[in-house]
Amino acid sequence: VQASNIVTLLTDFGDADAYVAAVKGALLSASRIAHIVDITHEAPSHDIAAAAWLLRAAYRYFPAGTVHVAVVDPGVGGPRRPIAARAGDWYFVGPDNGVFTWPLRHESPVEAVLLEARRYMRPDISSTFHGRDIFAPVAAHLAAGVPLGRLGPRFDDPVLLDLPTPVIKDDVITGEVAHVDRFGNLITNIDAGRLDKWLADGDARIELCGESAPLAHTYSDAAAGALVALIDSSGMLEVAVREGSAAARLGAARGTPVRVTRAARG
Amino acid sequence: VQASNIVTLLTDFGDADAYVAAVKGALLSASRIAHIVDITHEAPSHDIAAAAWLLRAAYRYFPAGTVHVAVVDPGVGGPRRPIAARAGDWYFVGPDNGVFTWPLRHESPVEAVLLEARRYMRPDISSTFHGRDIFAPVAAHLAAGVPLGRLGPRFDDPVLLDLPTPVIKDDVITGEVAHVDRFGNLITNIDAGRLDKWLADGDARIELCGESAPLAHTYSDAAAGALVALIDSSGMLEVAVREGSAAARLGAARGTPVRVTRAARG
Amino acid sequence: VQASNIVTLLTDFGDADAYVAAVKGALLSASRIAHIVDITHEAPSHDIAAAAWLLRAAYRYFPAGTVHVAVVDPGVGGPRRPIAARAGDWYFVGPDNGVFTWPLRHESPVEAVLLEARRYMRPDISSTFHGRDIFAPVAAHLAAGVPLGRLGPRFDDPVLLDLPTPVIKDDVITGEVAHVDRFGNLITNIDAGRLDKWLADGDARIELCGESAPLAHTYSDAAAGALVALIDSSGMLEVAVREGSAAARLGAARGTPVRVTRAARG
Numbered sequence: 001v002q003a004s005n006i007v008t009l010l011t012d013f014g015d016a017d018a019y020v021a022a023v024k025g026a027l028l029s030a031s032r033i034a035h036i037v038d039i040t041h042e043a044p045s046h047d048i049a050a051a052a053w054l055l056r057a058a059y060r061y062f063p064a065g066t067v068h069v070a071v072v073d074p075g076v077g078g079p080r081r082p083i084a085a086r087a088g089d090w091y092f093v094g095p096d097n098g099v100f101t102w103p104l105r106h107e108s109p110v111e112a113v114l115l116e117a118r119r120y121m122r123p124d125i126s127s128t129f130h131g132r133d134i135f136a137p138v139a140a141h142l143a144a145g146v147p148l149g150r151l152g153p154r155f156d157d158p159v160l161l162d163l164p165t166p167v168i169k170d171d172v173i174t175g176e177v178a179h180v181d182r183f184g185n186l187i188t189n190i191d192a193g194r195l196d197k198w199l200a201d202g203d204a205r206i207e208l209c210g211e212s213a214p215l216a217h218t219y220s221d222a223a224a225g226a227l228v229a230l231i232d233s234s235g236m237l238e239v240a241v242r243e244g245s246a247a248a249r250l251g252a253a254r255g256t257p258v259r260v261t262r263a264a265r266g
Numbered sequence: 267v268q269a270s271n272i273v274t275l276l277t278d279f280g281d282a283d284a285y286v287a288a289v290k291g292a293l294l295s296a297s298r299i300a301h302i303v304d305i306t307h308e309a310p311s312h313d314i315a316a317a318a319w320l321l322r323a324a325y326r327y328f329p330a331g332t333v334h335v336a337v338v339d340p341g342v343g344g345p346r347r348p349i350a351a352r353a354g355d356w357y358f359v360g361p362d363n364g365v366f367t368w369p370l371r372h373e374s375p376v377e378a379v380l381l382e383a384r385r386y387m388r389p390d391i392s393s394t395f396h397g398r399d400i401f402a403p404v405a406a407h408l409a410a411g412v413p414l415g416r417l418g419p420r421f422d423d424p425v426l427l428d429l430p431t432p433v434i435k436d437d438v439i440t441g442e443v444a445h446v447d448r449f450g451n452l453i454t455n456i457d458a459g460r461l462d463k464w465l466a467d468g469d470a471r472i473e474l475c476g477e478s479a480p481l482a483h484t485y486s487d488a489a490a491g492a493l494v495a496l497i498d499s500s501g502m503l504e505v506a507v508r509e510g511s512a513a514a515r516l517g518a519a520r521g522t523p524v525r526v527t528r529a530a531r532g
Numbered sequence: 533v534q535a536s537n538i539v540t541l542l543t544d545f546g547d548a549d550a551y552v553a554a555v556k557g558a559l560l561s562a563s564r565i566a567h568i569v570d571i572t573h574e575a576p577s578h579d580i581a582a583a584a585w586l587l588r589a590a591y592r593y594f595p596a597g598t599v600h601v602a603v604v605d606p607g608v609g610g611p612r613r614p615i616a617a618r619a620g621d622w623y624f625v626g627p628d629n630g631v632f633t634w635p636l637r638h639e640s641p642v643e644a645v646l647l648e649a650r651r652y653m654r655p656d657i658s659s660t661f662h663g664r665d666i667f668a669p670v671a672a673h674l675a676a677g678v679p680l681g682r683l684g685p686r687f688d689d690p691v692l693l694d695l696p697t698p699v700i701k702d703d704v705i706t707g708e709v710a711h712v713d714r715f716g717n718l719i720t721n722i723d724a725g726r727l728d729k730w731l732a733d734g735d736a737r738i739e740l741c742g743e744s745a746p747l748a749h750t751y752s753d754a755a756a757g758a759l760v761a762l763i764d765s766s767g768m769l770e771v772a773v774r775e776g777s778a779a780a781r782l783g784a785a786r787g788t789p790v791r792v793t794r795a796a797r798g
Contacts, residue, residue, distance in 0.1 A: 008287065013714065017586070017714055018572060019765075021572070021593075022593045022765075025591075026593050028569075028594065028595055029593065029595050034298070035294060036567070040284060040286075040287070045715055046775050054284045057284035058288050062291035062294065063294055077749070077751055077753075126765040127749050127762070128751060128764060132593065132765065182278075182283055218343025218344070218393035218394055219343055219344075220344030230394065233288070233392045233399075242340075243340050274553065281547060301560060303553060303560075304552075304553065305553040306550060323551075324554050327554045327558050328561065332557075332560075447546075448544075448546035448549055449577055483659050484608065484609025486610030499551075499660050499664065509578050
């Protein structure tokens with residue numbers, strides 16, 4: 001896939017320090033890429049699964065050839081490998097710690113390389129800040145058209161996270177809350193495609209924290225303050241309260257179990 | 267007005283989720299606009315009046331032809347209409363819920379259209395994320411030069427908020443705090459132009475929360491820690507504490523009444 | 533040094549107001565610079581020393597010719613002077629209050645001017661928002677190639693902060709924590725170059741808050757949860773806890789004393 005000259009950044013560096021700016025300076029020093037877009041820098045510190053989820057929700061909306069850099073990297077300076085990959089229409093650059101699990105598992109083709117070619121990195125590489133010294137310059141060169149294969153040798157075993165997946169048993173799917181967003185919406189790990197197929201023309205009842213919600217089309221289908229389930233904008237089952245916080249109302253958090261029960265349409 | 271190839275974004279999506287990035291991906295996928303500028307993504311959730319105020323403080327400082335996208339949209343998926351408008355030298359894209367009240371009321375000419383032309387939107391439109399699926403691609407096309415009239419039919423009754431306005435009675439104006447900024451400065455809904463005309467060559471005393479402040483020229487006219495009133499950078503009467511927080515000192519918030527009394531210069 | 537058409541912004545305006553957007557609108561209205569990069573807008577309010585530290589950690593990673601704008605400006609509207617400077621390979625624009633202490637002291641050559649040429653500013657200059665009305669348009673013009681000397685007359689006495697510096701006495705250096713980052717890492721004011729030279733081939737023991745830490749190479753050299761000292765990515769001695777917060781563990785903050793003791797290698 002042809003490079004797009006766009007680089008995105010996803011980190012746990014926060015917006016109050018100068019680390020993100022140092023990464024952007026290193027990007028622009030390596031190549032005058034056209035656009036640098038922040039996914040977020042408020043990923044929970046050292047939480048690779050949370051960062052993988054955030055990347056999942058954004059990467060596919062970017063033009064083909066976009067280079068996505070993710071630096072949630074508790075193992076920096078240790079044995080974890082710096083990598084780049086192509087997965088489907090996009091490129092990914094960062095530590096080999098599972099942060100790219102979603103595209104590596106769900107897109108194709110996949111091709112991954114170990115970052116070894118020093119000429120695409122900063123001359124001095126610190127032991128604590130590979131985002132600035134390795135990933136940023138490599139991403140800038142990739143975005144500018146340097147072929148993936150020039151960055152280092154191919155390898156075939158990138159780290160993939162063992163994420164919790166929903167369990168289907170007869171008329172019940174048991175999943176869990178995978179992410180709580182700013183509005184207190186609870187996005188589950190239950191995929192709409194899977195849910196639709198399993199439901200066929202049955203009705204669904206969604207239960208969590210001792211309450212139940214009907215499956216609706218959009219927020220406006222519910223009364224203000226009412227609990228509602230719907231398919232969220234990234235294709236996952238979501239539980240929400242119209243103009244309110246489902247997380248606060250239910251006391252739910254990442255990991256809270258969610259049950260979907262199907263019944264023949266009455 | 268000619269398109270500027272600049273798009274700004276104002277939302278209540280927060281900086282910790284991936285929603286803003288999905289919007290930016292959709293923008294760049296529709297057109298390689300030159301600049302995407304964040305106004306803020308920390309508008310209070312579902313608070314249309316607060317978002318309208320934030321937009322007011324920023325839109326006119328951008329080049330003519332800039333497209334301002336505002337997505338504070340509690341009615342997404344319901345009957346509220348997606349719109350675009352030209353008001354004065356700028357374009358506006360978002361839900362028809364009053365978020366564009368300030369430019370629609372204070373700029374001219376105004377021309378508004380309903381967003382109906384599907385070819386300028388993403389092919390799949392979710393029921394919960396029009397920011398990504400409708401507003402972003404439409405804004406990108408508008409910024410790239412697509413004429414407003416191509417986006418859909420004209421209409422003449424965009425929603426305008428019924429915002430509190432100051433009341434003048436003899437020698438007293440009664441207004442209120444419209445916004446509290448990060449520094450704890452209290453920006454009121456009392457307009458400098460109106461205030462000046464009414465004051466003529468009289469003196470003004472500003473009172474709120476049982477304290478009074480003189481009308482000064484800039485922060486430095488006050489002693490550190492002293493309460494001071496001045497005309498803020500967006501043309502509104504502001505009450506501040508030099509190098510301190512007027513909000514904390516007075517216990518004031520949005521809606522707190524503010525009185526201005528005029529007296530012949532002594 | 534040739535202009536790079538890149539401008540960075542460092543302010544204490546926060547991300548929730550529209551002030552930063554107004555600055556960016558003013559930048560783009562003055563010149564269509566290629567890249568606007570945020571260093572941070574979450575510098576502590578009115579804290580010039582903290583802003584100077586944040587600028588220190590980022591400015592040198594940007595391409596030569598980048599214009600760095602810093603607006604932490606408690607004295608706006610008062611007698612403090614608006615300035616621009618070249619220091620080494622970069623340009624700096626903002627108030628003359630010490631925020632540029634690091635580059636002005638450590639880079640060369642240095643050339644500073646008072647901002648007097650009105651034609652490079654917005655036509656109306658407010659008394660409370662020089663970031664938008666003076667610094668942004670001046671920075672845009674500088675980034676687009678206007679020579680420094682056109683902005684106003686040279687001057688030779690820019691304000692420099694009197695920052696705490698480490699004291700060496702025999703086998704002990706006493707410094708302090710200069711910055712606490714998002715991860716709770718404690719970055720001290722003890723410079724790696726100085727430390728290395730003084731240590732020669734001795735061993736170092738780092739002590740603060742009644743605990744001591746060995747000097748390691750990277751986070752991964754420590755057990756998870758263990759206290760460790762290392763040279764941070766900006767060249768300063770740092771005290772950290774692997775995958776944890778040293779600030780929380782030790783109760784340390786900016787200003788906490790740090791002692792380094794050297795001993796002959798055993």
